[in-house]
Amino acid sequence: MTHFAAVLLFALFASTVFGITMRETPMRMLRYGAYCFVLFVGSAIALSWLMFLIAR
Amino acid sequence: MATEENKIAAPTPATKSAAQAESQQGFVYLPLIAGWLVPGAGHFLLRKWYRGALLAASIVGMFAMGIVMQGKLHSNPHDILDILSLAGDLGNGLLYVVSRVLGLGAEHVQVTTADYGTRFIVVAGLLNVIAAVDAHNLRTGRKS
DSSP states (O other): OOHHHHHHHHHHHHHHHHHHHHOSSHHHHHHHHHHHHHHHHHHHHHHHHHHHHHHO | OOOHHHHHHSOOHHHHHHHHHHHTSSOTTHHHHHHHHSTTHHHHHTTOHHHHHHHHHHHHHHHHHHHHTTOBOOOSOOSHHHHHHHHHHHTTTHHHHHHHHHTOSBSSOOSHHHHHHHHHHHHHHHHHHHHHHHHHHHHHTSOO
16 A cells, blocks of 8 residues: 555545534535545645655 | 424424433433444444444544554553553554454554554544544534
8 A cells, every 4th residue: 555545545534534523414524524635635745745845 | 584384393492401301311421332332333323324334434444454554553551652542542442352352453563554554543543532422412412
């Protein structure tokens, strides 16, 4: 398994739980879950680029 | 303009308190304990089938991925980080116990993915605690 695949799986599982537990209606759960997923993956990519540029 | 039907359907303080009183009957901590022991079981007890199934799939999936990635199951904590990791592992409830009995999980982290696997297992436990508390909130009427 690649590191990025691990990031995607982690984001998917955590976002699903966050969406269901933090909101009350199905539509709001879906939107919040998608929001968390994007934040998880986006922050991982941004931090990866930051570390790459610092290491050079 | 409110119709007669809307007037009946609108929750009044009296009906709200009656619903809360009804939700307090029985052992209110049962969904919390069941949800901790078996991921999603708290929601299943409350007949929230889809939510329970999604929570169970997410938490068990994350725990299983951690085991497959040769993650470590903490047992004998030596420092504060080990103690915190053990607390996270214990959040998995029976998944942790069964895995320990079956000897799953690595004793030592030797490859990079095993370090990720260890975090997967800890976070699965923490997510399970969140899900169990959510089931408790549904049971007490704090959440719908």
